[in-house]
Amino acid sequence: xxxxxxSTQFHQGxxxxxxxxxxxxxxxxxxxxxxxxxxxxxxxxxxxISPFFATxxxxxxxxxxxxxALAVGVAVPLNVVFGLCAAWVxxxxxxxxxxxxxxIIDLPFSISPIVAGLMLVSLYGRNGLLSNILQFLDIKIxxxxxxxxxxxxxxxxxxxxxxxxPILEEVGTQEEEAAKTLGAGEWQTFWxxxxxxxxxxxxxxxxLTTARAxxxxxxxxxxxxxxxxxxxxxxxYVEEAYRNYDSQSAFAAAVVLAALAGATLVIKEFFERRTxxxxxxxxxx
Amino acid sequence: MGEFLTTPKxxxxxxxxxxxxxxxxxxxxxNTQSTxxxxxxxxxxxFSLPWGITITYLSIILLLPVSALVLRAATLTPGEFWxxxxxxxxxxxxxxxxxxxxxxxxxxxxxxxxxxxxxVRYDFPFKRVLDAVIDLxxxxxxxxxxxxxxxxxxxxxxxxALLAPLGLRVAFTRLGVAxxxxxxxxxxxxxxxxxxxxxxxxxxxxAAWSLGASHWxxxxxxVLPPLIPAILTGTTQAFARAVGEYGSVVLIAANIPxxxxxxxxxxxxxxxxxxxxxxxxxxxxLLVISLVLLLMVNLLQAWRQxxxx
Numbered sequence: 001x002x003x004x005x006x007s008t009q010f011h012q013g014x015x016x017x018x019x020x021x022x023x024x025x026x027x028x029x030x031x032x033x034x035x036x037x038x039x040x041x042x043x044x045x046x047x048x049i050s051p052f053f054a055t056x057x058x059x060x061x062x063x064x065x066x067x068x069a070l071a072v073g074v075a076v077p078l079n080v081v082f083g084l085c086a087a088w089v090x091x092x093x094x095x096x097x098x099x100x101x102x103x104i105i106d107l108p109f110s111i112s113p114i115v116a117g118l119m120l121v122s123l124y125g126r127n128g129l130l131s132n133i134l135q136f137l138d139i140k141i142x143x144x145x146x147x148x149x150x151x152x153x154x155x156x157x158x159x160x161x162x163x164x165x166p167i168l169e170e171v172g173t174q175e176e177e178a179a180k181t182l183g184a185g186e187w188q189t190f191w192x193x194x195x196x197x198x199x200x201x202x203x204x205x206x207x208l209t210t211a212r213a214x215x216x217x218x219x220x221x222x223x224x225x226x227x228x229x230x231x232x233x234x235x236x237y238v239e240e241a242y243r244n245y246d247s248q249s250a251f252a253a254a255v256v257l258a259a260l261a262g263a264t265l266v267i268k269e270f271f272e273r274r275t276x277x278x279x280x281x282x283x284x285x
Numbered sequence: 286m287g288e289f290l291t292t293p294k295x296x297x298x299x300x301x302x303x304x305x306x307x308x309x310x311x312x313x314x315x316n317t318q319s320t321x322x323x324x325x326x327x328x329x330x331x332f333s334l335p336w337g338i339t340i341t342y343l344s345i346i347l348l349l350p351v352s353a354l355v356l357r358a359a360t361l362t363p364g365e366f367w368x369x370x371x372x373x374x375x376x377x378x379x380x381x382x383x384x385x386x387x388x389x390x391x392x393x394x395x396x397x398x399x400x401x402x403x404x405v406r407y408d409f410p411f412k413r414v415l416d417a418v419i420d421l422x423x424x425x426x427x428x429x430x431x432x433x434x435x436x437x438x439x440x441x442x443x444x445x446a447l448l449a450p451l452g453l454r455v456a457f458t459r460l461g462v463a464x465x466x467x468x469x470x471x472x473x474x475x476x477x478x479x480x481x482x483x484x485x486x487x488x489x490x491x492a493a494w495s496l497g498a499s500h501w502x503x504x505x506x507x508v509l510p511p512l513i514p515a516i517l518t519g520t521t522q523a524f525a526r527a528v529g530e531y532g533s534v535v536l537i538a539a540n541i542p543x544x545x546x547x548x549x550x551x552x553x554x555x556x557x558x559x560x561x562x563x564x565x566x567x568x569x570x571l572l573v574i575s576l577v578l579l580l581m582v583n584l585l586q587a588w589r590q591x592x593x594x
Contacts, residue, residue, distance in 0.1 A: 017500075021399060021402070021403055021407075022403050024399065025396070025399055025400045025403045026415070028396050028400070029400065029415065029419075029471075031444060032467055032468055032471060033419075033421055033422070033468065034418065035437055035443060035444065036430065036433040036434050036437050036468065037418075037433070039436060039437050040433045043432075043436060081338065081342075082338060082339065082342040082346075084335075085334075085336075085338040085339045085342075086335075086339045086343075088335045089336055089339050099583070101339075103579060103580075103583055104343060104347065104348075106579065107347060107351075107579065108347065109526075109579075110525045110526075110529065110575040110576075110578055111529065111572065111575050112529030112531060112549045112552075112568075112571050112575065113529065113532070113549075114531045114549040114550070114552050114553050114568070114571075115354070115529070115549070115552065115571050115572050115575070118354060118552060118564055118565070118568045119350035119351055119353060119568075120350050121556070121561075122350070122354045122356075122357040122565065123349055127561065128353065129349075129353045129356060129357075150346065153346050154346050154347065157347065208423075211423075211424050214426065215424075215426025215427065215429070216426075217426060217532040218427070218531035218532050218549070218553075221531075222553065222556065234426075235426050235427075235428040235429075235532070236428075238426075238428045238432060239535075239536065242431075242435075242536065247432070247436065251432065251433075254432060254433065257425070257428075257429050258425060258429055261421065261424035261425040261426070261429075262424075264424040265417050265418070265420055265421065266417075268417070268420060269413075269417050
């Protein structure tokens with residue numbers, strides 16, 4: 001904790017400045033973040049509980065949940081495997097182009113989701129680069145589930161690697177090498193030495209990837225045909241309902257997504273408190 | 286080794302040195318005859334599976350689609366590309382996108398630095414909650430942000446109703462685009478500055494005070510300079526995020542050309558009109574700009590690492 005300056009008399013004039021600054025920041029965050037978030041919940045229950053549950057049990061909504069769950073179910077495990085491999089390669093090996101690889105992994109953070117969607121269209125779309133092969137094999141990707149899955153994968157790609165790399169670098173290789181000298185194989189070392197030491201970072205990376213996957217919108221809007229009840233994910237459902245002046249349904253679906261976002265923040269807080277306690281313990285030692 | 290060096294008996298030492306010499310000789314001989322496989326090769330074998338997965342996945346998910354877009358753009362003649370990328374509507378969307386994103390990033394540059402300062406330096410009730418809430422825009426789907434911001438900032442909404450008597454319309458105007466861009470880019474500057482501020486040595490400030498510097502002088506000339514790389518990194522990230530935003534803006538804006546239409550939404554509209562060439566040209570411009578911004582963030586971070594040691 002910060003040590004408070006001893007000469008309180010000198011700093012007394014600053015008390016007002018301090019209060020004013022805190023107030024300004026709180027008002028700013030209230031206007032930009034807090035009130036909008038609060039309104040998601042109020043909007044969902046504006047007409048009471050029963051319309052809320054009516055939305056949640058409607059066919060269109062459950063179909064949207066199903067499709068989102070399916071996309072998440074495909075994208076998250078693949079992104080986790082990739083994230084672990086990429087983190088391992090980047091943290092454990094020094095090679096030329098390492099920084100370049102790191103930047104490429106970060107790319108989905110800075111590419112506009114619409115541009116990302118368009119990339120998929122120009123690769124797999126009707127006149128796309130692979131259109132002849134896909135037509136020959138009779139595979140449909142754009143305006144179909146694979147396109148949604150690919151868009152979801154692209155957006156959530158960097159998170160696991162981003163969370164795991166710093167932990168792998170901090171843990172170092174000593175324990176892994178010790179395990180290997182004691183005769184452990186590659187898989188044994190990974191499962192019993194590496195994985196336990198990165199598990200919290202990995203867990204948080206998975207949470208972030210999942211949150212992003214559920215909230216993916218722009219790229220999916222491009223690659224999905226957006227047919228209600230068939231190719232509509234939760235975010236597309238929210239937009240469609242809102243545009244059709246059915247704001248109650250839109251907010252009911254939004255509350256589900258916002259609750260999941262809230263859960264993400266709670267998990268993050270828990271994760272950070274854990275690492276902080278661990279760090280403090282290691283400092284005391 | 287320690288015991289080896291402190292052994293007092295010279296004869297024994299001689300024996301040991303001989304042994305060591307022999308050992309080293311056999312080692313070199315073994316190495317030149319390469320009966321022991323060289324270490325690097327073994328490393329390659331060990332890492333081949335993660336390497337393979339990393340490269341394959343990156344290629345399928347990212348590199349192939351990026352090259353598809355670029356190749357697609359390359360099929361246009363330079364003149365055609367130029368005409369599509371710089372037609373009047375496209376030019377106006379660049380103006381609106383970058384101008385509004387710049388304003389949003391500037392607001393978050395100041396507000397974010399103030400927020401980081403308040404969170405690190407002061408204690409007040411519900412501080413931890415406020416700290417946790419900063420990350421909401423990362424976790425909240427942009428479509429959700431879009432509908433709730435539109436409702437709140439519309440003329441009947443909580444905040445919009447207060448601004449309407451002042452003649453300020455937010456939702457369905459450029460101001461609304463700015464609000465959405467501010468919302469989605471709140472965390473960047475705060476999360477970039479916070480750790481640096483935490484690490485900052487308090488004693489330097491105290492030294493400045495004790496040397497007679499006023500509070501403002503200390504803030505401007507002692508505290509702020511080390512924060513500048515972090516502030517710039519966060520601001521550039523916020524700008525990059527705001528430039529590419531689609532989900533929240535498409536809902537809060539009226540999406541009318543020359544008024545509040547931003548470039549990513551124009552790409553989407555071109556695609557809906559089956560104008561693949563137009564969509565590709567504008568998307569390529571956006572892609573190049575996001576690559577340049579990514580490069581800038583990397584350079585800023587490299588500078589920062591040197592700066593902060």
